[in-house]
Amino acid sequence: MDTSFASASILPPVLDGTNYSLWKVNYIKSIDERTWQRVINGWTPPVMLDQEGDNLPKPETDWTADEVQNSNYNSKALNAIFTSVDMNMFSLITNYTSAKSACDALQRHCEGSESVRRTRLRMITSKFEMMRMEESENILDYDRRLRGIANEAFSIGDPISNERLVSKVLRSLSERFNIKILRNR
Template sequence: MMNFIKGTDYESWRIIVKGPLSITTVDVLGNTKVKEEDDYDATDLAKAQKYSRAMSFLQRGITKEEFSRFSSCSSAKQILDSLELAYEGTSQVKKYRIDLLTQQYEMFHMERDENINDMSARFSNITNELKNLGKSFEAEDLGSIIFEKLN
């Protein structure tokens, strides 16, 4: 989802990550207050439009069945955080998944009666999941593991 949003409109991704939209003004006493929509100027309307677009990206990325889980979220950042929690879990769950996948990576071998394409696809799934969880590898490491497992 992150790559889709960044690729479509990078500014929308930045808006999502920054958090809720708050268009403010400073009154004559120097106090900051939230601006009423009726008082928005062209710049404010452009910001609101971008924020709505960011929300739309996230909402279109979830199924109808999932929508009820995220419908109470009032900001794009809340939706993103809820999606991360739902699909990646807490930091403890994430660490457990990294440990488990790292073990699979380190113990990787070609299965009996497995062809090279299946083995490569299985290896790619492990490394892609690890990358999605924040663990990265050098290209040489990945290639050498595959070559090593073939010999």
Template sequence: MASSSAPISAPVFNGDQYHVWAVKMKTYLRGHGLWQYVEEEKQVPHLGPNPTLNQMRVHEEKAAKAPRALSCIHSAVTDQVFSRIMACETPKQAWDTLKEEFGGSNQTRNMQVLNLRREFEVLKMQETEFVKEYVDKLMAVVNKIKLLGEELTNQRVVEKVLVSLPERFEAKILSLEDSKDLSRISLVELVHSLQAQKQRRQMRQEDSTKTAMYVGQKGRLQGREDKKYSGEKKGKEKSYNQGGKRGGQRSFPPCVHCKKKNHPEYKCWFRPGIQCRSCKQCGHIEKVCKSKGNQQEQQATVVEVQQPNPEAEQLFMASCTNHNMCDDV
């Protein structure tokens, strides 16, 4: 099965970005073998006497290439641009006309190159800017300079990137100087090395963030466990202190005699059928008897009165003796 390829269409020029269109169009004409008729305005030699059929066919093919190149240029511009070159009879005349009008004169081109070189020199990478973004912006300026006919070597572009990087890339630059020859390193290799360093830094930051989150979460869980354990321990101690046992104090329905809930009704100290041993009255026990204290004080007073006092007796006898002596006198 024979392979067939679709014909490549010529790039269309609308009056903007002439230098980009010129590069594309030059490649297109070279691919069709027509660029030499545009660049040099090559003339086809005349046929000699008594030419053969093969010579006549080759002459006709060569003679048709110049008009074909002019036709390619006509089809590669818009109608507005075509009006500038419609009077040109050769492809070289048409090409030079477009170059002079849209590409600018030599003086204008030199001024553009000077401005672009100044922009290239002052361009620096910002602290918050990515390496890929900065290199793309730098290469846009380099490509504009190259389109104007000026050359910038790969070594010059690499040096520009190295001197315009922020301070955070200093360690990576030092490692590259020790491991590689910076005069031979390509721009693509330099960008990949810087991006690899950035990826490693991001991975370390993510790992440290995950570790910090794990430690914080573990600390919060441990704090909750400690708080829960402390609360349970305090509750157990409180129950033990109140009830005298680890199980805590039992709760009963309100007593009909004293209205308390810490004892059953048959153990109440104020039930009607019980008699106090102290006051012999019913309705309470001796432990809560109110007249028990008064009786004890009365008994103590009686005992004190009944007990003899030797000192008082001696005083009494002495007073009596003295009285008798006075009577005798």
């Protein structure tokens, strides 16, 4: 019996700088919830107070079981990030020791600031509103294009509702085929 696929796992998309929204969608979260929490909440190496009351790095031999476990989750997340980016993206994050810091750096590089995100969202919204079904296009192709725009909006954090998508399809069909759509009142 061929069992070559029995232990296969799904490989993440490789982040190359152009596909951040696809890359970020739940890859690390699928590994382990606690690993995902290190990306969300961050991680800093444990510290201890010296005789003057200053924080010093705590020797690893003195870490508690919980501190070791949190470090391991951070390491798992960093490994997942490092192994799922291309060399250009890797060079941006190679010196990070926190999975959160590495992810934040990638997000800033790929998505830009909050004002850039809002501008992208306005452009996507405009593209959605202006989109029309082409003469040579069938409903499946139109729906695919429409959902592509909806996925872009979702990846930025502002999903387009199914109701709005259906409404857009119905309006486009009525325009294309000169059909009046009756509304329930």
